[in-house]
Amino acid sequence: MKSQKSEFAQLSLGHGDAIPQPDEGCVWQLESGALCMSHVQPDGQSSLMCLALPGDVLGVERLANLEDSVEGRAITPATLTLVAIEKRDVAHVLVRAFACARQRSADMVALRTGSVPDRVRRLLLLLADGRDGRRALNTNALPSLRDMAFIVGSAHETVSRVLGRLKSLDLLQDRKAQCGTFKVQDLREHNFRPGMTSSSMIVRYRAALDGAQPVFRDGRVFSAVEPMAKSGVSQ
Amino acid sequence: MKSQKSEFAQLSLGHGDAIPQPDEGCVWQLESGALCMSHVQPDGQSSLMCLALPGDVLGVERLANLEDSVEGRAITPATLTLVAIEKRDVAHVLVRAFACARQRSADMVALRTGSVPDRVRRLLLLLADGRDGRRALNTNALPSLRDMAFIVGSAHETVSRVLGRLKSLDLLQDRKAQCGTFKVQDLREHNFRPGMTSSSMIVRYRAALDGAQPVFRDGRVFSAVEPMAKSGVSQ
DNA sequence: CGCGGTTTTGAGTTACATCAACATGCGTGG
DNA sequence: CCACGCATGTTGATGTAACTCAAAACCGCG
Numbered sequence: 001m002k003s004q005k006s007e008f009a010q011l012s013l014g015h016g017d018a019i020p021q022p023d024e025g026c027v028w029q030l031e032s033g034a035l036c037m038s039h040v041q042p043d044g045q046s047s048l049m050c051l052a053l054p055g056d057v058l059g060v061e062r063l064a065n066l067e068d069s070v071e072g073r074a075i076t077p078a079t080l081t082l083v084a085i086e087k088r089d090v091a092h093v094l095v096r097a098f099a100c101a102r103q104r105s106a107d108m109v110a111l112r113t114g115s116v117p118d119r120v121r122r123l124l125l126l127l128a129d130g131r132d133g134r135r136a137l138n139t140n141a142l143p144s145l146r147d148m149a150f151i152v153g154s155a156h157e158t159v160s161r162v163l164g165r166l167k168s169l170d171l172l173q174d175r176k177a178q179c180g181t182f183k184v185q186d187l188r189e190h191n192f193r194p195g196m197t198s199s200s201m202i203v204r205y206r207a208a209l210d211g212a213q214p215v216f217r218d219g220r221v222f223s224a225v226e227p228m229a230k231s232g233v234s235q
Numbered sequence: 236m237k238s239q240k241s242e243f244a245q246l247s248l249g250h251g252d253a254i255p256q257p258d259e260g261c262v263w264q265l266e267s268g269a270l271c272m273s274h275v276q277p278d279g280q281s282s283l284m285c286l287a288l289p290g291d292v293l294g295v296e297r298l299a300n301l302e303d304s305v306e307g308r309a310i311t312p313a314t315l316t317l318v319a320i321e322k323r324d325v326a327h328v329l330v331r332a333f334a335c336a337r338q339r340s341a342d343m344v345a346l347r348t349g350s351v352p353d354r355v356r357r358l359l360l361l362l363a364d365g366r367d368g369r370r371a372l373n374t375n376a377l378p379s380l381r382d383m384a385f386i387v388g389s390a391h392e393t394v395s396r397v398l399g400r401l402k403s404l405d406l407l408q409d410r411k412a413q414c415g416t417f418k419v420q421d422l423r424e425h426n427f428r429p430g431m432t433s434s435s436m437i438v439r440y441r442a443a444l445d446g447a448q449p450v451f452r453d454g455r456v457f458s459a460v461e462p463m464a465k466s467g468v469s470q
Numbered sequence: 471c472g473c474g475g476t477t478t479t480g481a482g483t484t485a486c487a488t489c490a491a492c493a494t495g496c497g498t499g500g
Numbered sequence: 501c502c503a504c505g506c507a508t509g510t511t512g513a514t515g516t517a518a519c520t521c522a523a524a525a526c527c528g529c530g
Contacts, residue, residue: 039341048348049341064330068337094329095299098336102303105340106274106284112347113283113388116518145477153348155519160478177476177527197518199480351486380509390487395510412495412508432486434512 009082013074015144015178022059026084027093030056033078034127034143036151037104040069050104051075051111051151053126057083060097063090075143075151076127076178112153117192119152120162128184140174140181158197165196244317248309250379250413257294261319262328265291268313269362269378271386272339275304285339286310286346286386288361292318295332298325310378310386311362311413347388352427354387355397363419375409375416393432400431 011028013019019035022028035052052058052072061068063085085093107126111119127143142148145163149156163180166172171190172182246263248254254270257263270287287293287307296303298320320328342361346354362378377383380398384391398415401407406425407417 039337047341048344049337050344060333064333066330066334068334070337091326091329094326094333095301098295098299098329098333099301099303101333101336101340102274102284102305105336105343106282108340108344109283109285109347112344144475156476157478157520158518160476161518164478175477195517198516199482379507381507391508392488392510393486396486399510410509429485433484434514 011080011082013078013080015074015077017074017078019058019072019074019080021062022082023084025063026082027060027063028058028080029083030054030058031079031081033074033076033141035072035074035078036147037070037072040071046071048108048150050101050108051126052104056100056104057093057097060093064094075147076141077139111151115192115197116152116154116158117162117165117196119154120148120159121187121192123148123152124182125184125188128182128187140179142178142180144178161197161199246315246317248313248315250309250312252309252313254293254307254309254315256297257317258319260298261317262295262298263293263315264318265289265293266314266316268309268311268376270307270309270313271382272305272307275306281306283343283385285336285343286361287339291335291339292328292332295328299329310382311376312374346386350427350429350432351387351389351393352397352400352431354389355383355394356422356427358383358387359417360419360423363417363422375414377413377415379413396432396434 009023011020013033013035019028030052032054034054035058037049037052037058038046039049040046049070058072058080060066061070110122111126113119124142143151145156145159149159152159163172163175166182166187167175169190170183171187172180174181244258246255248268248270254263265287267289269289270293272284272287272293273281274284275281284305293307293315295301296305345357346361348354378386380391380394384394387394398407398410401417401422402410404425405418406422407415409416
């Protein structure tokens with residue numbers, strides 16, 4: 001959009017940092033990283049609303065004179081720039097914010113749809129894709145397991161198991177505390193099989209019953225992925 | 236808002252009807268009922284985005300020159316009025332639509348959070364509450380089980396069991412095909428117990444193991460509700 | 471080193487999906 | 501009028517994905 005920057009005010013957020021109110025007549029533009037946006041109810045309860053991804057405009061409430069209280073927390077290291085909005089451009093920014101809100105709403109629903117492995121996959125792809133060539137994960141930073149679990153609405157142990165499976169499938173590399181790089185294209189194309197989320201003992205036990213082949217525990221024969229199957233955001 | 240109605244164009248939608256594009260320079264205002272709004276991707280896939288509830292403004296895309304394609308389907312009988320927007324009021328409407336989109340986004344996340352009984356409860360309350368004194372369920376119309384299941388992301392059989400339990404608890408009366416009235420206040424205050432979603436046989440079986448009391452099957456002794464417990468939208 | 475936070479892994483349990491059968495109501499057409 | 505689909509809702513039986521609880525490994529950090 002053609003909103004010009006007044007001063008190149010930059011802001012860096014670390015894991016878990018909250019985003020401050022922008023200056024009067026300004027908005028934030030997210031350059032990299034990802035935030036969790038929550039709606040704070042009048043009674044103090046805050047409920048998850050959506051994610052914010054690179055390219056999104058944040059802090060429009062003040063500009064629009066909404067007393068709506070929204071709070072944002074970084075789930076990966078993030079950088080923002082402060083953008084001053086001319087009076088006559090406010091409408092433009094609003095339109096953009098509106099379109100963004102809708103998109104993010106659909107994103108959230110997709111992140112709460114289907115099996116947990118699918119949801120985690122969608123989250124990772126969402127973080128990796130970005131728009132305008134900007135990606136949330138251009139470094140190898142990932143959200144914490146708890147944050148991811150919170151977003152997709154599951155238990156963090158389950159997310160751990162999913163990532164573990166991804167790692168054993170070599171779709172995810174260099175897994176560390178809040179880091180890891182994964183192969184975007186492979187992740188997008190592969191289809192998940194059920195059974196990724198239980199304790200591995202159970203998987204092996206079942207396999208034994210079936211007289212099947214999965215070794216697993218380092219042998220990584222058990223495949224959580226099958227070459228061709230239906231999947232996707234369909235519901 | 237101070238947008239004045241040009242002609243009192245009214246529109247009634249039945250179960251499943253799609254909302255048409257508003258006239259040029261106009262928007263729809265939802266007066267009663269509820270719709271499901273979906274985002275249609277360029278590749279033809281349509282994914283659930285949010286609900287539309289009474290008071291919401293619909294069809295802002297054209298006004299804002301967004302080529303964003305959004306489609307709405309009525310999940311209960313709904314009535315809309317066509318509202319003409321003056322050029323100078325466009326910004327106002329946008330602000331309102333933006334705030335609404337955020338709220339609905341948070342709603343959707345809440346509808347995908349927690350146990351299925353909780354989610355169904357939230358859905359019913361959302362439909363019953365409305366804003367500005369307008370409620371989606373002022374008649375006794377309810378969405379179909381399939382629509383409710385789609386919204387909360389579960390199987391329609393499960394929703395059926397939940398409603399059955401609500402009925403047996405006398406929180407829901409006059410259950411028929413797409414109808415039913417329920418006691419809003421009671422529903423809001425009561426807390427659900429787990430175990431509402433399985434076949435009743437299992438419930439009775441478990442109860443028998445525990446040497447407990449539930450008769451259930453007409454005796455309605457088994458209580459899916461306990462007087463005091465934590466619950467709510469917390470996560 | 472000990473200490474909080476994150477992640478991993480295991481074992482057991484359960485809420486829910488799935489599959490299947492059946493009931494009910496509504497419209498259409500013979 | 502009944503027969504017939506077709507959509508909606510109900511109910512049962514069963515399997516399993518994912519949760520819970522618990523314990524341990526790992527990792528920076530003061």
